[in-house]
Amino acid sequence: MKTHTASADRRPLVAHVVHRFDVGGMENGVVNLINRMRHEAYRHAVIALTEVTDFRARIVRDDVDFISLHKPPGHAFWIYPQLFRLFRALRPAIVHTRNLGTLEVAVAASAAGVPVRIHGEHGWDVGDIGGANRKYQWVRRAYRPFVTKYIVLSGELERYLTDKVGVPSARLRKICNGVDAERFHPAPARTHVDGWPFAEPRAWVIGTVGRMQPVKDQTTLTRAFIRALELAPELKGRLRLVMVGDGPLREASRRLLENAGVSPLAWLPGERDDVHDLLRSLDCFVLPSLAEGISNTILEAMACGVPVIATEVGGSPELVEAGVTGELVPAADVETMAQAIVRYARHPELARQAGRAGRQSVERRFSLEAMVRNYQQLYDELLGRE
Numbered sequence: 001m002k003t004h005t006a007s008a009d010r011r012p013l014v015a016h017v018v019h020r021f022d023v024g025g026m027e028n029g030v031v032n033l034i035n036r037m038r039h040e041a042y043r044h045a046v047i048a049l050t051e052v053t054d055f056r057a058r059i060v061r062d063d064v065d066f067i068s069l070h071k072p073p074g075h076a077f078w079i080y081p082q083l084f085r086l087f088r089a090l091r092p093a094i095v096h097t098r099n100l101g102t103l104e105v106a107v108a109a110s111a112a113g114v115p116v117r118i119h120g121e122h123g124w125d126v127g128d129i130g131g132a133n134r135k136y137q138w139v140r141r142a143y144r145p146f147v148t149k150y151i152v153l154s155g156e157l158e159r160y161l162t163d164k165v166g167v168p169s170a171r172l173r174k175i176c177n178g179v180d181a182e183r184f185h186p187a188p189a190r191t192h193v194d195g196w197p198f199a200e201p202r203a204w205v206i207g208t209v210g211r212m213q214p215v216k217d218q219t220t221l222t223r224a225f226i227r228a229l230e231l232a233p234e235l236k237g238r239l240r241l242v243m244v245g246d247g248p249l250r251e252a253s254r255r256l257l258e259n260a261g262v263s264p265l266a267w268l269p270g271e272r273d274d275v276h277d278l279l280r281s282l283d284c285f286v287l288p289s290l291a292e293g294i295s296n297t298i299l300e301a302m303a304c305g306v307p308v309i310a311t312e313v314g315g316s317p318e319l320v321e322a323g324v325t326g327e328l329v330p331a332a333d334v335e336t337m338a339q340a341i342v343r344y345a346r347h348p349e350l351a352r353q354a355g356r357a358g359r360q361s362v363e364r365r366f367s368l369e370a371m372v373r374n375y376q377q378l379y380d381e382l383l384g385r386e
Helices: 025-036 054-058 076-090 105-111 134-146 155-163 218-231 233-237 248-260 275-280 296-303 334-346 348-365 368-382
Strands: 013-018 043-048 064-068 094-098 116-121 149-152 172-174 204-209 239-244 266-270 284-287 308-311 326-329
Touching: 013 025, 013 076, 025 043, 025 054, 025 296, 025 368, 076 105, 094 105, 105 116, 105 134, 116 155, 116 368, 149 155, 149 368, 155 172, 204 218, 204 275, 204 296, 204 334, 218 233, 218 239, 218 248, 218 334, 233 334, 239 248, 239 275, 248 266, 275 296, 284 296, 284 334, 296 308, 296 348, 308 334, 326 334, 334 348
Parallel strands: 013 043, 013 094, 043 064, 094 116, 116 149, 149 172, 204 239, 204 284, 239 266, 284 308, 308 326
Antiparallel strands: none
């Protein structure tokens, strides 16, 4: 780890703490926040308990420190001395942790005299979908005294922290994700994408983007795609599937497609860095997650004017207006998801209408500028800089 010392720069330092700084919706939110916040307002550092990856290149500012702590699996107690020394050297005004895996860092920050400790809850842990795990509730209660302010992305997470963890409502602030509506915008025609296999003009493409992990449940989308072709055999000539991302469910989805004999109708390219172009090339975005906070990819798809079919979990119902900007379906419900896919594929104008409404919703409710402004206002408020 590089040795850092307090800077002569008088701007307050915000230390953003994540488990691993790699491709992901929450991590992309950190990127947008740092890139978009006024440079003269705050300095920033990104601290990863494990590793900072090449994802760091997405931050375009040249005054940001990146620190990898290489923490082994397990409790962070063993790196408390390292964290204490780091915070004493950096002297951040704010330590901003995110999700359960970094919450305990607030203890070391408090011991090191960091005046403000903010903790953001962005979604459920993969082993605690819905927040029912009592051990995790206890852990959050144990660290509660060390957190100055909590940020939640959805009403579901807000209710969880008040009802299950006992956080007073005065210590909570709800800030929704924002989306870069300039980068993610509709295209009048399908965008050219390297490797895109569906050249036929009549192809109607559904797709998803995200880590292919169990909580994202892409295998349900795979089964729903296969079932949609069974429900509407006439769609086999034009219905296509794209699933962008990598992880254990990628191979599982491949096997399902092969066993059903429809592999040529699907494209699983792995991780990509041209998500904005890929989303613009879809006719419908589907998010099959078992749990979500506020999904960045839903917002990005809506910004691209693409209708959304999403599972009715977490903050997704706060983004998708059923029957207006898309459709909501129960989690892990292959049949209902397949029926929603068929409905849009058979009525493409209905899908386009929902996509236009989604773009309008993003412009009205989920601008990136509003998100950054809300975070900076909170930082200013907690530091008495109003």
